């Protein structure tokens with residue numbers, strides 16, 4: 246009995262503190278476990294609840310009417326339309342308020358920010374040019390009805406599941422909106438200790454998404470200015486992300502899949518690989534020449550790449 250007890254003591258896993266991020270394999274397992282309880286993804290199924298209809302339009306006639314209500318914004322004179330998409334709880338609403346200047350910061354945003362249905366309208370000055378912007382918090386209709394100038398895919402850096410959701414959304418978007426520029430955003434960067442997605446991993450994903458990646462904290466209002474500027478430039482067609490050339494994003498020449506894959510793989514290969522290879526070649530050269538000096542030099546500060 247005593248033996249069994251001591252065996253239990255030795256084999257029991259160490260206690261995990263609540264603030265410690267789960268190991269990757271546990272995160273994935275947890276993800277599988279909750280996959281039944283997925284949030285609704287636009288385009289994958291019929292929406293259970295529609296954003297505008299719940300208050301303004303009877304549910305049975307809601308879908309087409311709310312789509313029409315949304316499309317009214319599309320006709321808004323010359324406004325740039327920015328839509329945020331992402332899993333529930335990643336901080337889209339907080340981000341929209343922050344971007345639209347509703348939080349207590351003061352940006353170069355017109356004070357006459359006003360809510361219009363699901364969107365917030367404001368005037369932003371970027372690169373000495375004023376732009377009227379409408380920022381939509383989510384898009385709960387079919388993605389094929391989405392009409393916007395830039396789409397911001399938001400995930401929480403503390404939630405791997407939300408990160409995977411952006412990949413799903415990106416695929417759906419690319420099917421129905423192949424020319425809509427995307428910005429990938431990792432929110433909640435202030436929650437450093439609960440982080441599940443590293444900046445490097447998100448960057449690599451953004452490369453595959455063919456878009457820029459920005460990390461920020463809506464709560465701290467940190468990095469939101471940069472996002473707004475990037476979104477406005479992208480919507481204007483000025484912003485150059487991976488794979489987009491200057492000018493009209495619709496006519497932009499996309500980088501080939503092969504070269505993107507190569508770039509992605511290059512990011513995964515350990516950095517030391519190239520150095521080791523160079524060092525091996527260098528040693529070989531030294532051996533061939535019988536030069537001791539060269540070898541000594543390679544370990545000195547003259548050639549940092551050999552360190």
Ligand SMILES: Nc1nc2c(ncn2[C@@H]2O[C@H](COP(=O)(O)OP(=O)(O)OP(=O)(O)O)[C@@H](O)[C@H]2O)c(=O)[nH]1
Pocket residue numbers: 332333334335336337338339340432433434435436461462463464465
């Ligand atoms: N620590 C931290 N919390 C945040 C941040 N942004 C949002 N939150 C919190 O995350 C929770 C969800 O934020 P929301 O803005 O409601 O998220 P949402 O994506 O709009 O959620 P839905 O409306 O359910 O789709 C709230 O409790 C926010 O206070 C952030 O940058 N840092």
